[in-house]
Amino acid sequence: MRRSKYRRANSPAWFSGRRRIVVVAAAALAAFGGVVTVTQISSAGTKNQNNAGTNSALASCDKLQAPARSRLSTQTRKGTYTTNNGRVTQHADDGAGDVATTAQLQARCREWVTNNVANAETLARRGRGNNGGNNNGGNNTGGNQGNTGGNQGNTGGNNGGNASAAPSQAAPSAPAGNGGNNGGNNNGGNNTGGNQGNTGGNQGNTGGNQGNNGGNNGGGAVTPPPGAGLGILTNSCETSDLEDHDGFQKGNRCVSTEFGEVGAAANNPTLLITNAPRQVNRNQPFTLQVSTRNLIRDRFLAAGQGGYYVESSVLQGGLVRGHFHTACRILDNRNAAPAPDPVPAFFVATEDSRGGAQPDTVAIQVPGLPQSGEFQCSSWAGDGSHRIPMMERANQTPAFDSVRVRVR
Structure with missing residues (x-):
């Protein structure tokens, strides 16, 4: 490159x-x-x-x-397994439990x-x-x-x-x-x-x-970097005092992996939760229907194996290659943003070697949520390194959706 x-x-x-x-x-x-x-x-x-x-x-x-084992979601079936009659592969906790x-x-x-x-x-x-x-x-x-x-x-x-x-x-x-x-x-x-x-x-x-x-260029001057004149803080880890990120789930590290390829606006991924229950009982299994467009779901690098933030975005026919995630977490307060660090009750990463320019739908089977209250269930697209895919324009909506589910 x-x-x-x-x-x-x-x-x-x-x-x-x-x-x-x-x-x-x-x-x-x-x-x-x-x-x-x-x-x-x-x-x-x-x-x-x-x-x-x-x-x-x-x-x-x-x-x-x-690396040390990370905390895992509480209700998710462990490991990697298939659903939808074996057509869909689910990776619990983004593969965090599959520790090398x-x-x-x-x-x-x-x-x-x-x-x-x-x-x-x-x-x-x-x-x-x-x-x-x-x-x-x-x-x-x-x-x-x-x-x-x-x-x-x-x-x-x-x-x-x-x-x-x-x-x-x-x-x-x-x-x-x-x-x-x-x-x-x-x-x-x-x-x-x-x-x-x-x-x-x-x-x-x-x-x-x-x-x-x-x-x-005929030996001309060095080309100014993108963002020149905007006062950017940095654009590489050369200026960081933090340790290099090594592909495992560690904070206070600097990621040097390049962003990679970004597609045209018409080819950027989108995602929508098309069907979800409004209310369920405790430990009652239920299904979320998730539709994606412009996402080829064939790239997944297990976080527990060192595949976190190590692969640049790659396009195939102008479309992002990756997977999508689904998680459900309890909301302790409906009027304030939740704490980011508690593990969710449910989390899977979905790849099935399908997806493309036309929208399609995947059924995500949640085994049940353990306590009464209001849960936020979210789905979002990820590239090979688990990041939400980039978009051509700044005013596009990321491939992300969320619903509320009341647990009695």
Whole structure:
């Protein structure tokens, strides 16, 4: 994915700064879910100095620990189950009860490092061998400017867009060949410039794209960020003092996952509760009918497996891919907003590999509510990371609906 130049003007080097590769590994591998087999790494390979990045990432994998279990809704059937004659999959509490073990996390992490970081380093070494010595002459200062050009697009313009930027988070999983060739073309010094060329090899296509943008702009000034002049507080976690979010349900963290793709207004998701009882008895099962439009219900990453806030929004045919949620909670006071932290009596996330541009309806079966009083039952759409989908315009209504149910 192309990165805007203003986001990368001061990017840290690979494996340095707050955005370390282990954070990327933990976030990316958490999105896959499930258990994978531990890949065996030979001791000889792990001691190879050429695999320093791989070794560092693998060592970080060994430090991962399973998260603590979160509080779950009181009346929801536990785990993952099906309804509607097996056609609809329901995930209790957004998959929060499906907590990964330490062994699972470490295995998935090592698998991801082997398939991404190790492969990237191998390609980078090949790039150094073939193209690392092709840098034009100059001194060390020139080499540094060549690298900066990749980041800012200034020297990139002079080099015809061949300068490479400092590697981004996604660097290990991107092909490294183009970055290596482009890095080798910097007008840097024989020493520093060569090293920058190799770093470009580690980065991959992202650096090449940024360099090309610099070439297209003729080496102009850095593009101002969205919201320039509005006095925005920040637009990345680089300025945050909080720990990086790791895909589990933790507060006081900073989420670096990009928002992702937003569809056209006519394709934005909508949701409506079309049928609900006004009154039920305690512990009496009842059904809510929920209709969605423009939502493909086929993406769900269990929160307990590390799938919370780790996947950017993805469109298919212009429509959001995700799922929807339904919850019921007691209202202690009808005249004041409720406290946000108590767990609800009922909560499920619904995916059924259906949905689309035309509205359809799913029956949500609530097993009963435990106490007398007024309950708020709500449904809302979610993308792959459980967030309410974005909308093209600010004055559109989110895909959300709520009803009141009196329990006697």
